[in-house]
Amino acid sequence: MLAHHRGEPGGLTYRDGADIRDGNVEEFYFSAAESWDRETIEVLERLVGRTDRGPILDVGCGAGKHLLWWAERDVTAVGVDASANAVLTARKRGLEDVLVGDMFDLPVDTSAFGAVHAVGTQLGLGGSLAGIRDLCREFARVTDDGGVAVVDNYDPTRLDDEFLGYRPDPREGVAHRCFHLEFEGEQASGDRFREIGRTLHFLLCSPARLRAATADTPWRVREVLRADGRAHYRAVLEKRPTGRA
Template sequence: MPPDRSERTDAADPLGRAMLAHYHDEPGRLVYRDGTDVQDGNVAEFYFSSPESWEPATIEFLERLADHEPVLDVGCGAGKHLLWWAERGVDAVGVDASPNAVRTARERCESREILRKNGNATERGLEDVLVGDMFDLPIEPSTFGAVHTVGTQIGLGRSLAGIREVLTGFARVTDDAGVAVVDNYDPTRLDEEFFGYRPDPREGIAHRCFHLEFERETEDGKQRRDVGRTLQFLLCSPARLREATAGTPWEPCHVTRSDGTAHYKMMLKRE
């Protein structure tokens, strides 16, 4: 039976609701939708995976960022990286545009009793996890030594100029010795079977479009579907991402590719 109630607004927050429902062990299903194409959201795998399942390169980047603490995790989701840092005594703060993702991350930290007690957050006027927009970070200048943003969120800049704007914002909130880690998909290693793929005539450039839907049962027993806005990502090769750093204080210094995939991570340092 199809859901009899749907909500499609900027406040629908299907991804955040899916994270919170999963954490509370409540039923529901998250999907990515592009027209008639549907892909499972894999909430447990993407947002609640344990460090034992992470690639060695992921741990390496987290350790390198920890050397520059405090760390700002932009788009922190359910907080799996925040938990990794906190359990190792690393000063880290998360920010996410989803209120329900922030609530999930806070509850996970509180359940493990690892929220910071040392007063640094109070001195900076920050909480451990806060709601905020990547394009207008609610952070004071030069607050952090490192920025971490994965999940190809940098692509939400939608163009090289848009990515440059995001990177400039990251530079504002880091100190002069700051570092950052970002990621993306290299379209030179993709084909049109990639979910949400949109080609572009430019070498090393493509696009990706889809929206998220979360189906769940409400307290009155009815089915409800939360439908998010359409997300548009710029996919760019490492060479193109290097172009986007031009005119910013960032200099690419290290690229790591996931084994057998088009996914890569790039580490940046302040010039």
């Protein structure tokens, strides 16, 4: 992201063994709102309606494209990302409220936010249904009693082994995805270099499995949003009336 923002030569790829996909840095992290699908805009607008309860927390904010969309509408939002260079990129794009942090231990105060926005299949990095529950509990900690959260994932009942990094699971509605990132760049001297990231493990779960996973958390799945036939979906979570499971 930082190299792309600086206009430095380089390319990002997703790799699982011999299977390679283009990282699409421009599309994933720097695309303009005009190119976003209707569901993306709908979710962003919906969260604006929660800001009477507190700002929005964008978890896994990357280079800040959603934060910029809110900022253009005078909506208060804070970004968190595990990558220091992603946060630096967002700051160079004019965003000030962006923090480096672990989403399982967010560097923000309890009950400080009205909503959490965590897309890019961040939820799957829980790695298991228990891990997803832990992540949901952390999102509950940082939101008030009326808070909402938007998360996303891929429904494995609509996937097959052609999906990059796909790993089956004997359980219905559960699968896994594993891959790593590779960046090939060029130094000022003209020498080429390659950086290889750690292997990422995502748990893929169907909406039904997500509902079951949230049963022991302060959240419940209020709505599932997805285009017809697609494996990718977004889920809108709301706090239970008691504010706890």
